[in-house]
Amino acid sequence: MRVWRLLNVADLDSMDILRNKLFNDSAVAGEACGIAMGLTMLGTADYPSIEEMLRYTADTQHEKIVRGLAIGIALILYGKEDIAENFIPNLLNAQDPLLRVGGAYTIALAYVGTGDNFAIKKLLHVASSDPSDDVRRVAVLSLGFVLCKDHTAVPRIVEILSESYNPHVRYGAAMALGIACAGTGLNEAIDILEPMLKDTSDFVRQGVLIAMAMILIQHNEQSAPRVVAFRQTLEKVYSNRHEDALAKFGAALAQGILDAGGRNVTISLQTTTGAMNMEAIIGIALFTYSWYWYPLAHCLSLAFTPTALIGLNVALKVFHYLCLV
Amino acid sequence: MHAGTTIDSFIRDNLEWLGRATNWAKFSATAALGVIHRGHLSQGQTLLAPYLPVDNGSSSSVYTEGGSLFGLGLIFANHGSSVSRYLSKQLQNANDEVVQHGAALGLGVAGIASADESMASFKCC
Numbered sequence: 492m493r494v495w496r497l498l499n500v501a502d503l504d505s506m507d508i509l510r511n512k513l514f515n516d517s518a519v520a521g522e523a524c525g526i527a528m529g530l531t532m533l534g535t536a537d538y539p540s541i542e543e544m545l546r547y548t549a550d551t552q553h554e555k556i557v558r559g560l561a562i563g564i565a566l567i568l569y570g571k572e573d574i575a576e577n578f579i580p581n582l583l584n585a586q587d588p589l590l591r592v593g594g595a596y597t598i599a600l601a602y603v604g605t606g607d608n609f610a611i612k613k614l615l616h617v618a619s620s621d622p623s624d625d626v627r628r629v630a631v632l633s634l635g636f637v638l639c640k641d642h643t644a645v646p647r648i649v650e651i652l653s654e655s656y657n658p659h660v661r662y663g664a665a666m667a668l669g670i671a672c673a674g675t676g677l678n679e680a681i682d683i684l685e686p687m688l689k690d691t692s693d694f695v696r697q698g699v700l701i702a703m704a705m706i707l708i709q710h711n712e713q714s715a716p717r718v719v720a721f722r723q724t725l726e727k728v729y730s731n732r733h734e735d736a737l738a739k740f741g742a743a744l745a746q747g748i749l750d751a752g753g754r755n756v757t758i759s760l761q762t763t764t765g766a767m768n769m770e771a772i773i774g775i776a777l778f779t780y781s782w783y784w785y786p787l788a789h790c791l792s793l794a795f796t797p798t799a800l801i802g803l804n805v806a807l808k809v810f811h812y813l814c815l816v
Numbered sequence: 817m818h819a820g821t822t823i824d825s826f827i828r829d830n831l832e833w834l835g836r837a838t839n840w841a842k843f844s845a846t847a848a849l850g851v852i853h854r855g856h857l858s859q860g861q862t863l864l865a866p867y868l869p870v871d872n873g874s875s876s877s878v879y880t881e882g883g884s885l886f887g888l889g890l891i892f893a894n895h896g897s898s899v900s901r902y903l904s905k906q907l908q909n910a911n912d913e914v915v916q917h918g919a920a921l922g923l924g925v926a927g928i929a930s931a932d933e934s935m936a937s938f939k940c941c
Contacts, residue, residue, distance in 0.1 A: 508923075789847050
């Protein structure tokens with residue numbers, strides 16, 4: 492359902508300020524401005540903004556800025572499906588691998604939850620044929636976004652990618668499972684991820700730990716027996732002195748995700764009525780961007796949805812119990 | 817783990833360890849306060865006040881200032897309208913790129929809701 496909205500003055504003011512800071516061409520600030528421009532114009536498919544951002548990616552020398560603008564463009568095209576096709580081919584065929592990464596993110600966010608075959612085919616093609624590891628990794632994890640409404644199909648599609656010779660593709664496969672099956676405890680997904688805990692590559696292990704935590708969040712021994720073993724694995728990884736730093740980081744993050752919000756939240760890309768939960772999707776998308784810039788890992792908190800809401804009256808007595816699952 | 821719970825006991829108990837963080841780790845640690853107090857709109861700005869940039873240009877670390885602005889954005893992620901003016905002013909006035917970085921991210925994250933008021937109504941139905 493298309494929603495046309497009138498931009499309010501505050502948004503345009505923000506965009507002006509962000510644009511001015513962007514044109515100062517400072518790499519650190521510019522990256523954040525690119526992302527922020529995408530967030531402010533989220534889902535509007537505002538052509539002038541996108542075109543301006545694309546022009547600046549050609550003008551700037553800083554890779555950080557190009558990266559930030561690339562995901563910013565993807566955010567502007569959130570949920571836009573066919574309209575995004577005006578930009579996706581150009582992004583995917585760009586010389587600069589960072590723009591191709593942007594193209595993959597654009598497919599992920601434009602077609603989020605649609606299960607669109609065309610989008611999946613394109614992502615699989617990029618995942619198998621692009622010369623850049625970064626692009627292949629993002630293309631694979633983007634499958635998780637496109638298929639998040641049909642999460643039971645993801646293990647089948649991603650299984651072969653999880654055995655790829657390329658560790659970036661394996662990482663992407665793990666994250667795709669984590670994204671699509673978040674909060675579900677799906678056994679088929681854990682079946683694929685568990686053996687990957689022994690992967691030779693440290694960042695793949697990091698991705699697997701994070702993905703398993705996202706899938707097993709809020710599950711206990713009754714609903715998902717394997718969570719017990721997973722908790723023990725986490726403890727082993729982050730307390731092992733000889734473990735690689737990247738894997739330990741993953742284990743620490745995973746522990747935080749597993750017990751997120753005091754064990755009162757889950758990660759849910761859909762609302763209770765089945766509509767897409769925009770905040771959660773954006774949160775996870777920015778979380779995947781933390782591959783490049785780790786402070787953005789905090790954005791995963793946008794994806795947390797409380798599951799129990801306990802109402803208390805003035806006397807602090809329970810009068811109303813509401814469970815949102 | 818304490819996301820949205822306002823329980824900052826870990827931070828209080830380990831303040832000395834956290835104080836040793838430098839540069840971007842400091843940024844990230846300050847932003848974590850925003851994650852912990854997510855949704856705490858009435859007190860959010862007060863809680864982060866010790867870390868936010870001060871107009872008279874005090875000596876607080878730029879990483880702390882940038883991180884606090886990002887954290888502020890995270891606190892107000894669903895209700896950005898009240899704080900986006902403050903954040904945009906901070907972004908405009910900031911001279912250092914780290915503070916600009918935090919302010920821009922904070923403005924973007926707080927401004928998700930402001931960009932899509934019509935979509936917000938989809939969320940709650």
